[in-house]
Structure formats: C-alpha cells, structure tokens
Amino acid sequence: MSSMAFAFLITVAVAGVLYVFIYPMISGEKRAEQRLKEISVDEIQAKRSKKAADNSSSRRQQVEDTLKQLEAKQKNAKNPPIEIRLQQAGLSISKKQFYMFSAVAGLMSFVLMYLSGMGLILAIPAIIAGGFGIPRWVIGYLKKKRENKFILELPNAIDVIVRGVKAGLPIGDCIRIIANETSEPVKGEFRQIAEGQAIGMSLSDSAAKMYERVPLPEANFFGIVLAIQQQAGGNLSEALGNLSRVLRERKKMSAKIKAMSMEAKASASIIASLPFAVMILVYLTSPGYIELLWTTPTGRVLMAGSAMWMTMGVLVMRRMINFDF
16 A cells, blocks of 8 residues: 555656656747747837837937028028128117118218219219118128138137036036137127026027027037037037037138139239229320220220120139139
8 A cells, every 4th residue: 555655656746747847848838938038028129129219210300300490590591681780790780770871871972972073973873872882881891800700719619618518517607608708709699698598598599599690601500519419419528529620620721712812813903903004004104095085985985895894804703713612
C-alpha cells in the first residue's frame, strides 16, 4: 500500500514538472506570450514614433506659419503709408505737419521760380517738384542714413544679448541694457521692444514690429530667429551668435562690393560730367560759337535730344554699378 502511494506521488510530481516546463512549449503558450510582448512593444514604439512625428510636424507647421506671417509683413512694408515712412526716417512729426511743410515748400518753389523771371511755364512744375518731390526725397535720404547707422550697430547689440544669455541673464534684461547703453537708432528700436514686452507683447511680436520701422533684411533676420526659437526651442545664444556672424559677413561683403565698384562709379561720374565741362570751357573761350545751342530752334532741339540721351546713359550706368545683395 505504501509502495503504491509512493509511486502515485512520484507520478503526480513528474506530471506536474512536465506540465510546468514541457506543456507550454508543446501547446504554444510560450510563443503566444512572446508574440504578445512583441506586439505590445511594437505598438508602444509605434505610438512613440507617431507622437514624435506629430510633435515634429506641429513644430514645422508653427515655424512655417511664422515665416509666412513675417513674409507677409515684409511685402506690406514695401509700400508703407506716410506715417510709417516718417518713423522710418526717424522724424517725430505728424502726417498733418508733413503735408503743411510740403505745401510751404511747393509755394516757396513757385514764388522763387516766378520772381526769377522763369514765367508760369516753369513755375507751375516747380510746385509739383517742391511740394511732392523734394519732401519725399528728404525722407528717403534720412531713412537711408538711419538704416546705415542701424546696420553698423545691430551686430554689436546682438553680441550683447549673446554674452548676456551665456552669463545667465534673461533676454529681457539684455534688451534693456541695449536700450540704455547703445547709440541711436538701435537704442530707440530696442527701447520700443522692451516697452512692448512691458505691456504684454511677446518678444517675437515686438521684434517683428521692428521690421516695420526699419525695413532691412538684418532686422527681419533678427525677428525670424526669435520667432523660430520661441516656436521650436533651441539654444538662443548659439542662434543669435550665428546671426551676428552672418550680419558681420554681410557688412564685409557690402564694403567689398563698394570698393570693387568705385572704379566704375568714378568712370561713370567723369563720363556724365564731361559734356557739361566741355560746354562751360567752350563758352568761356568762344561764347558766340556755343550760344547757337540755345539761341536757335535747331540748337534747342539738339540740346533736348542730348539731355534725353545723357539721362538714359546715366540711368543705365547707375543700374549697372548698383548691386543688390
């Protein structure tokens, strides 16, 4: 009886061992569990990949939207209203004051031409030139002068931000340092950025508005870098450091182009002034010989044709020696 019980126990033990270790391999349960694990791992990896792709695509979409907005602002900045032009020239007068100055300039031009004996034929065009041409030329000249100063000082301002961010200062403090320590017009532009942040505007929006007041590619680059960094993240000091280096290289390229084109500009100036110099010298030596150009109808026609051809030649030479980069 005891031997039968012992044999039964041994049989049960062997069957249990076989069931635990051999049966899963024969029935395929182990393979099924392994397959389930692989499927779950694949699903997790697929979900992670999908999430990363979604984040990447959303960031890319945000960057694209930001670039499209900045491009639209750049297109609108090509033909700004008179108020924006006055700001771009650094003038603090209103539109009404500008129109008053234009009217006074046109009236003075008319009076001067009329009192000098030119008659109404030339006095009336003087109103258009003095009232519309001269004031806008002055605004364009002041705008160009202000932009040149801005280009020279902007890389130094960006370097201040780069060094401040590397030292652990917030970018807002760096902008306030620039607004207090640098020279105009960079000082005033960064002061407006700091004031915009003080009233709740984001840094990228404040920097984008700077392009409206200073329509330069350099100012647009600064706004784009800040907008992309805010949307996509990244190392701000490295991005601004690269921008500063790009701006300095652009300035070097501009100086190199000006140096290489000075010979062509000098030649164009000599060629354009040569007919007038010859006319003055001939008039001083033989007045009766040269006076036929403005005392006879044929001479007047020749002078008008020569002036037209000279103007066309000067414009062609100017277009050939001016480089956009």
